[in-house]
Amino acid sequence: MVLMKSKELAMPKSPETGPARPLTGAHVAVFGLSHSYRKADGRVLENIDFEINQGEVVALLGRSGCGKSTLLHMLAGLTKPSEGEVVINGNTVLDPSPKWVMMFQAPSLYPWMTVAQNAALGLKFTRRSDEIATRVPEVLDLVDLGSFADRNAQELSGGQQQRVALARSLAPRPEMLLLDEPFSALDAFTRRSLQQDVRRIAKDLGLTLVIVTHDVGEAVRMADRVLVLRSNPGRIAEDTTIALTDDERSGGSEAFSREHSRLMAVYSQVAGIGDAPTENDFTQI
Amino acid sequence: MTDLSQSLTSVRLGLPSLGRSRSVVNAALGIVLLMALWWLGGWAVSSNPRLFAFSNFAPVPTLSRLWQMIQSGEVITMSVPSLERVGLGLLYAVAIGVPVGILIGRVARVNEIANVPFQFLRMISPLSWMPIAVLAFDTWDGAIVFLISMAAIWPILFSTAAGVRRIDPSWLKVARNLGANPFHTLFVVILPAIAVDVLTGIRLALGVAWVVLVPAEYLGVTSGLGYAINDARDTLDYARLAATVVVIGVIGFSLDALAGQLVKKFNWVRQDGH
Numbered sequence: 001m002v003l004m005k006s007k008e009l010a011m012p013k014s015p016e017t018g019p020a021r022p023l024t025g026a027h028v029a030v031f032g033l034s035h036s037y038r039k040a041d042g043r044v045l046e047n048i049d050f051e052i053n054q055g056e057v058v059a060l061l062g063r064s065g066c067g068k069s070t071l072l073h074m075l076a077g078l079t080k081p082s083e084g085e086v087v088i089n090g091n092t093v094l095d096p097s098p099k100w101v102m103m104f105q106a107p108s109l110y111p112w113m114t115v116a117q118n119a120a121l122g123l124k125f126t127r128r129s130d131e132i133a134t135r136v137p138e139v140l141d142l143v144d145l146g147s148f149a150d151r152n153a154q155e156l157s158g159g160q161q162q163r164v165a166l167a168r169s170l171a172p173r174p175e176m177l178l179l180d181e182p183f184s185a186l187d188a189f190t191r192r193s194l195q196q197d198v199r200r201i202a203k204d205l206g207l208t209l210v211i212v213t214h215d216v217g218e219a220v221r222m223a224d225r226v227l228v229l230r231s232n233p234g235r236i237a238e239d240t241t242i243a244l245t246d247d248e249r250s251g252g253s254e255a256f257s258r259e260h261s262r263l264m265a266v267y268s269q270v271a272g273i274g275d276a277p278t279e280n281d282f283t284q285i
Numbered sequence: 286m287t288d289l290s291q292s293l294t295s296v297r298l299g300l301p302s303l304g305r306s307r308s309v310v311n312a313a314l315g316i317v318l319l320m321a322l323w324w325l326g327g328w329a330v331s332s333n334p335r336l337f338a339f340s341n342f343a344p345v346p347t348l349s350r351l352w353q354m355i356q357s358g359e360v361i362t363m364s365v366p367s368l369e370r371v372g373l374g375l376l377y378a379v380a381i382g383v384p385v386g387i388l389i390g391r392v393a394r395v396n397e398i399a400n401v402p403f404q405f406l407r408m409i410s411p412l413s414w415m416p417i418a419v420l421a422f423d424t425w426d427g428a429i430v431f432l433i434s435m436a437a438i439w440p441i442l443f444s445t446a447a448g449v450r451r452i453d454p455s456w457l458k459v460a461r462n463l464g465a466n467p468f469h470t471l472f473v474v475i476l477p478a479i480a481v482d483v484l485t486g487i488r489l490a491l492g493v494a495w496v497v498l499v500p501a502e503y504l505g506v507t508s509g510l511g512y513a514i515n516d517a518r519d520t521l522d523y524a525r526l527a528a529t530v531v532v533i534g535v536i537g538f539s540l541d542a543l544a545g546q547l548v549k550k551f552n553w554v555r556q557d558g559h
Contacts, residue, residue, distance in 0.1 A: 078462065
């Protein structure tokens with residue numbers, strides 16, 4: 001399931017099939033973000049400030065309940081923050097936009113549609129139906145599902161469905177993908193191949209990528225930078241860079257183990273886990 | 286003794302091997318049983334001197350009369366007005382029930398407000414509106430269609446609302462994220478998602494409407510199956526009355542089967558899917 005076609009897609013071959021506009025990632029700046037669901041309840045997030053550069057892959061790492069998923073919803077414009085603001089490419093985010101697409105733990109495909117129809121949704125909704133005929137096969141090839149176009153979405157495996165969700169997100173040519181633990185329901189091998197593929201696709205297309213995860217291994221494999229969140233209230237406790245080449249990220253190397261241990265130590269300290277589980281990449285669920 | 290248990294076992298083992306034909310055989314058995322009961326009832330009536338006048342309810346006079354009615358086209362002329370009334374009544378019920386159902390399914394507040402009034406109205410037999418319907422509508426036809434709509438609206442409305450409530454919230458979130466406007470959300474997400482629920486509601490509504498139709502057609506009109514029943518009773522033509530009953534049953538059964546096929550066609554849940 002290695003994606004060979006992604007590089008071809010990044011470089012337009014001809015004016016007909018090439019991208020309509022240059023593919024550049026979004027720049028994100030978050031200022032003084034705080035959030036509480038109800039006034040009476042405590043703050044889920046408090047005084048969050050950070051910046052994400054164009055084309056950067058950033059992981060938000062934290063235990064469940066630290067507000068990392070809420071933070072991602074705010075970046076997507078799906079939740080409005082109580083205080084502070086999210087600025088993308090210089091504009092305050094007020095509403096969701098197909099320019100920054102979120103992917104969830106469940107693929108959330110429409111089960112009454114074919115794979116191709118699902119992948120075409122973003123173009124259909126943004127009145128670019130004329131691009132569907134060329135763009136949908138392109139993105140389905142990108143996620144290795146070119147031959148599945150006419151299949152019903154329900155006939156696919158969990159990993160394949162998540163690939164369709166990825167194709168659906170990529171079809172409208174977004175500037176940023178926001179991933180809310182999208183691989184956590186998949187088996188280890190499928191998860192690993194998707195982690196690699198998504199990073200590669202994002203890098204090839206120059207997309208900004210934000211991944212919410214509680215899996216240290218996932219953060220090390222995918223992210224250029226990791227923001228470690230503390231809970232109650234959610235705050236950014238650490239901002240650390242993962243200095244690994246793409247080859248080293250596939251695991252097994254000494255450099256990978258070193259970064260993994262280092263991040264695990266940071267995470268354990270921030271999360272207050274005394275005896276952190278030593279994560280075996282193939283048994284972690 | 287051993288022979289008997291052996292043959293019983295072979296029967297039990299033999300049944301599944303009939304496979305698909307088993308359900309057909311059982312359905313045929315049901316029809317035969319019903320006919321036998323009908324015949325038995327007819328025989329009991331005709332052998333009772335006090336009930337002898339009603340002996341035309343038996344299968345033989347009924348079915349031969351039915352054959353005449355089919356040949357003369359009378360079956361068509363009596364059924365078409367009834368089908369038109371049911372169709373129109375269902376149309377109104379869908380036109381009101383589906384949008385209102387979507388609204389109460391989507392907006393919790395509307396549901397809370399509407400719940401008690403709707404449950405109250407639902408439990409009133411549609412036929413109790415008859416006097417009001419007669420007063421309110423200029424034509425008998427209008428009153429009948431109104432009664433059918435009153436009966437048909439509730440299954441459609443509640444089934445639609447239940448379908449909307451079952452919509453996966455992430456489907457709506459995905460649509461919103463991908464730039465869907467409310468029009469898209471309704472036609473690309475909500476309506477396809479609830480199509481099966483709406484059709485199931487229509488199927489239930491059709492059953493109720495068909496039941497209400499006959500007594501509703503006792504009102505003023507001079508056409509339709511209900512009128513035919515009433516007319517046959519008044520003219521003591523019991524064979525015709527029983528034949529009309531058969532026609533009502535056959536049409537009702539066929540409509541329900543048709544609706545069942547539609548439900549199946551629009552059901553997007555794949556049993557063999559993941």
